[in-house]
Amino acid sequence: MNSQKILIVDDNADIRLGMHLRLKANHYQTFFAADAPSAVAEARKNQPDLIVLDLGLPAGDGFTVMENLRQIPLLATIPVIVVSARDGLANQKRVYEAGAKAFLQKPLNDAELLAVIRQALAETSGTEMPALDSQGSL
Secondary structure, three states: OOOOEEEEEOOOHHHHHHHHHHHHHOOOEEEEEOOHHHHHHHHHHHOOOEEEEEOOOOOOOHHHHHHHHHOOOOOOOOOEEEEEOOOHHHHHHHHHHOOOOEEEEOOOOHHHHHHHHHHHHHHHHOOOOOOOOOOOOO
16 A cells, blocks of 8 residues: 655645545545645645645745745655646746646646656656556556
């Protein structure tokens, strides 16, 4: 069973719940933050293997979160996948410059999200990615 931990950072409770259910079904442990300060606090507390981060957050945006994470050596190398309803063309370059592994546009495609998560975790651990079926499942 997969014991990898994923921090889901989004101010929308429905989106957090939806991601939690999909990731839990794929054997990931999840925990949550709804704003920028709690995102960094939760990352410190739980030391996730990966962070799924919305750009539009209260009390600071996703860019602020990424900048703060990079200042903390223990958290600086955690892969971040940015998800946002903001214009992808306008933000994609900045997202990658801030250190994100991927940028996904909302509404999210579950299979694409899982594939990107698996890829980022595989790159971090140096392992090969498992094959996905047409539904995005193992």
